[in-house]
Amino acid sequence: MSSAASHNGSAHKLVIIGSGPAGWTAAIYAARAQLDPVCYIGIPKNDPGPVLPGGQLMLTTEVENYPGFSHGITGPKMMEEFQKQAERFGTVTHMQDVVKCEFSPEPARIPHTLHIADGTVVRAHAVIIATGAVANWLGLDNEMRLARSGGGVSACAVCDGALPAFRNQPLAVIGGGDTAMEEASYLTKFGSVVYVIHRRDSLRASKIMQERFMSRPNAKVLWNKVVVDVLGGEFIEGVLLEDTVTKERSTLALKGLFIAIGHTPATKFLKGTGLEFDDAGYVALKQRNSYTNLPGVFAAGDVADGQYRQAVSAAGMGCIAALDAERWLAASNVH
Numbered sequence: 001m002s003s004a005a006s007h008n009g010s011a012h013k014l015v016i017i018g019s020g021p022a023g024w025t026a027a028i029y030a031a032r033a034q035l036d037p038v039c040y041i042g043i044p045k046n047d048p049g050p051v052l053p054g055g056q057l058m059l060t061t062e063v064e065n066y067p068g069f070s071h072g073i074t075g076p077k078m079m080e081e082f083q084k085q086a087e088r089f090g091t092v093t094h095m096q097d098v099v100k101c102e103f104s105p106e107p108a109r110i111p112h113t114l115h116i117a118d119g120t121v122v123r124a125h126a127v128i129i130a131t132g133a134v135a136n137w138l139g140l141d142n143e144m145r146l147a148r149s150g151g152g153v154s155a156c157a158v159c160d161g162a163l164p165a166f167r168n169q170p171l172a173v174i175g176g177g178d179t180a181m182e183e184a185s186y187l188t189k190f191g192s193v194v195y196v197i198h199r200r201d202s203l204r205a206s207k208i209m210q211e212r213f214m215s216r217p218n219a220k221v222l223w224n225k226v227v228v229d230v231l232g233g234e235f236i237e238g239v240l241l242e243d244t245v246t247k248e249r250s251t252l253a254l255k256g257l258f259i260a261i262g263h264t265p266a267t268k269f270l271k272g273t274g275l276e277f278d279d280a281g282y283v284a285l286k287q288r289n290s291y292t293n294l295p296g297v298f299a300a301g302d303v304a305d306g307q308y309r310q311a312v313s314a315a316g317m318g319c320i321a322a323l324d325a326e327r328w329l330a331a332s333n334v335h
């Protein structure tokens with residue numbers, strides 16, 4: 001069914017927005033359950049960091065912690081396999097963004113209406129939001145180059161910190177919140193020394209998280225410093241720092257740089273729809289399921305999870321959302 005056909009009368013049973021582990025897993029389950037899912041996989045953009053169809057794993061090289069790949073797999077290859085599996089069972093994909101949603105607050109007024117970036121309008125009885133959360137980056141050219149090529153720059157220490165390249169090497173984390181402390185504490189298991197580079201003279205992180213990091217013998221905080229460039233050819237060799245007080249510049253030798261300055265849930269296009277969000281801007285779920293506050297609207301993956309943010313947890317949530325949507329459609333007599 002084409003988007004235009006949907007606008008002219010019939011509505012899709014299920015539209016999935018997003019094409020990371022959550023979106024594709026929801027599509028695999030929904031397609032096998034004969035819900036004829038239509039998946040809007042997004043268009044490449046920079047908002048606020050790089051976003052590609054396939055999601056955040058498109059920005060990494062080795063994924064070593066996803067079960068089933070005993071020797072690891074690259075992020076892009078893994079997402080290619082997810083997509084093939086979803087399409088094998090009949091998922092229809094469109095490389096487009098959903099730019100606006102008009103969700104019906106009452107079951108009687110469903111289908112929901114979705115506006116697509118190419119100007120088409122589609123309707124759907126059930127919608128799964130799986131648009132992820134974009135890691136915030138510093139925005140330096142060399143940072144992004146080395147992040148994309150597996151050159152020792154990452155936005156996820158829990159994902160990449162255990163890689164052999166980082167063992168017994170000097171590493172640094174940028175950030176000053178609880179997540180930065182958690183990532184830095186984790187890295188102290190692997191690095192010879194772990195620096196936290198922070199732009200101010202005090203950290204935003206809770207005292208207990210600060211203490212946990214600082215109690216490690218190989219932990220060091222560099223106060224009042226910003227990274228102005230990332231140095232290195234194929235692999236990171238260090239960073240160029242600037243002191244925020246004296247403006248003095250210095251270099252710091254490093255073999256790994258981890259950016260921990262937060263994530264931005266991809267929810268801009270959902271504002272004003274009546275959908276509820278938590279304090280940090282993630283889609284609020286009713287309980288340990290995928291139901292949102294709106295009927296027929298489900299959410300899965302990092303867009304609804306500010307805590308775990310892993311491929312396998314996102315995929316699990318995608319499965320839950322497809323099962324919830326299937327039951328909801330059956331109870332609503334949509335076949």
Ligand SMILES: Cc1cc2nc3c(=O)[nH]c(=O)nc-3n(C[C@H](O)[C@H](O)[C@H](O)COP(=O)(O)OP(=O)(O)OC[C@H]3O[C@@H](n4cnc5c(N)ncnc54)[C@H](O)[C@@H]3O)c2cc1C
Pocket residue numbers: 017018019020021022023040041042043051052053054055056057059060062063064065066096097098099130131132133134135154155156159160266269300301302303309310311312314
């Ligand atoms: C550098 C890096 C390395 C990582 N390494 C690992 C790892 O090794 N192991 C691990 O488990 N996790 C890793 N992660 C975390 C993992 O990538 C995420 O937890 C996971 O991708 C979340 O999946 P998701 O499906 O919820 O969202 P995402 O993967 O973020 O996918 C969201 C999708 O939604 C699309 N989208 C957004 N807005 C719209 C819209 N309006 N319309 C249509 N489409 C839209 C985007 O194009 C994107 O395809 C890493 C993250 C980063 C940043």
